[in-house]
Amino acid sequence: xxxYKFFRSFLYLISFNKPSFIFLDNAKYFDxxxxxxxxxxxxxxxxxxxxxxKSLKQIKDKKYIVFLDQDFDHNFEFSLRKVKLSKFxxxxxxxxxxxxxxxxxxxxxxxxxxxxxxxxxRPKKDYPIKRKFIHNNTKNLxxxxxxxxxxxxxxxxxxxxxxxxxxxxxxxxxxxxxxxRKNSINVLKKKLGLKVMSIDNKISFNKKFLERIFxxxxxxxxxxxxxxxxxxFNETKGQKWDVIxxxxxxxx
Numbered sequence: 679x680x681x682y683k684f685f686r687s688f689l690y691l692i693s694f695n696k697p698s699f700i701f702l703d704n705a706k707y708f709d710x711x712x713x714x715x716x717x718x719x720x721x722x723x724x725x726x727x728x729x730x731x732k733s734l735k736q737i738k739d740k741k742y743i744v745f746l747d748q749d750f751d752h753n754f755e756f757s758l759r760k761v762k763l764s765k766f767x768x769x770x771x772x773x774x775x776x777x778x779x780x781x782x783x784x785x786x787x788x789x790x791x792x793x794x795x796x797x798x799x800r801p802k803k804d805y806p807i808k809r810k811f812i813h814n815n816t817k818n819l820x821x822x823x824x825x826x827x828x829x830x831x832x833x834x835x836x837x838x839x840x841x842x843x844x845x846x847x848x849x850x851x852x853x854x855x856x857x858x859r860k861n862s863i864n865v866l867k868k869k870l871g872l873k874v875m876s877i878d879n880k881i882s883f884n885k886k887f888l889e890r891i892f893x894x895x896x897x898x899x900x901x902x903x904x905x906x907x908x909x910x911f912n913e914t915k916g917q918k919w920d921v922i923x924x925x926x927x928x929x930x
Contacts, residue, residue, distance in 0.1 A: 687843055688893055691699075697930070699718050699720065699813060699920065699925060699926075700716055700719045700720065701719075701721075701722055701918070701922055702719060702720070702721060702722075703722055703723060703724045703725075703727075703907075703918070704906050704907055704908060705904060705905050705909050706906055708721065708909070720922075720923040720925050721909060721915040722917065722918045722922070723914055723916060723918065724907050724919075725834070726817070726832070726835045726836060726910055727839060727907060728914075728918070730817065730836065731914060733817060733818070733821060738822040740790075740823060740824035741791075742790055742791050742822075742823060742824060743782070743790050743823060743824055744773075744792070744793055744795055744819045744823040744825075744826055745779070745793070745794045745827040745828065746816070746820075746826065746828035746829075746831040746834065747797045747798075747800060747811065747831075748797055748828075748829060748830075748831050749797035750766065750771060750855065751804075752800065752801070752804075752861070753805060765854040766851060766855035767854070768806065770808050771849065771851055772806040774849055774877045775807070775847070775877065776877065777877070778877045779809065780841055781883075782881075782883070783884045790825070791810075792827070793809075793810045793811065793812055793819065794810060794812065794817040795812060795815070795819045795820070795833065796813045797831075798813075798814070802880055816833050816836065817836050820840060820842060821840050823842060825843050825844075825845060827845050828844065828846065828847070828864075829846065829847055829848070829862075829863060830846075830859065830863050830866060838903055838907065841896065842894070843891055843892045843893075843894055844870070844872050845872070845874075845875060845891050846872050846874045847875055847877050848860065848863050848874050848876050848877070849874075849876065849878050851878075857908045867900065869906075870899060870902055870904050871895040873887070873890055873891050885906060
């Protein structure tokens with residue numbers, strides 16, 4: 679990490695050429711580049727937000743709970759390393775997850791089954807537990823769900839777009855993988871006012887805790903979107919490749 683920070687600072691020092699075009703999908707980075715007096719900045723919609731805008735139809739009955747898989751079993755970044763430093767046990771992780779699912783379904787008297795929105799990198803038929811994994815349909819699964827479960831997946835953005843209640847799941851074994859997991863969960867908790875539940879301890883649900891989960895704080899959801907996921911909620915700046923191709927065509 680220290681080497682990376684030093685190397686990046688060095689690159690900034692020796693870089694003299696400014697980019698001809700800058701394309702951004704959120705206000706946070708727009709403000710950063712504006713402060714540096716860049717004028718050639720173009721806005722476009724976050725890709726997940728573009729999919730959301732296309733699917734503003736009547737939401738179906740909410741008959742299930744969706745879990746956002748992050749495929750920790752086949753971590754892409756870790757696979758690139760020559761030395762495997764992680765002691766993360768994916769079998770133990772899924773055992774804890776499956777146990778939590780069973781307890782949650784039982785609490786709701788089996789009215790809501792849990793389905794898993796499979797990560798796009800997860801190989802088909804490579805399922806660590808005997809539950810339903812659904813590929814390539816995360817947006818609709820979130821849209822029509824009763825509750826969204828996850829850690830810090832980018833797919834949580836869909837839950838924000840569709841104003842869905844979110845419960846974040848944490849476990850100590852993430853510390854054997856990378857500390858960014860814990861940090862990312864804490865950021866979402868703080869920014870969105872979400873509840874976090876540990877899957878390490880004895881799983882129990884009380885009425886007050888569940889009531890707090892289902893209290894969606896729109897006063898946090900919308901500002902979070904306007905800062906980190908876009909510019910103004912329910913307003914479009916154009917789909918990414920439409921904006922890029924138009925700008926490049928005008929500046930041949």
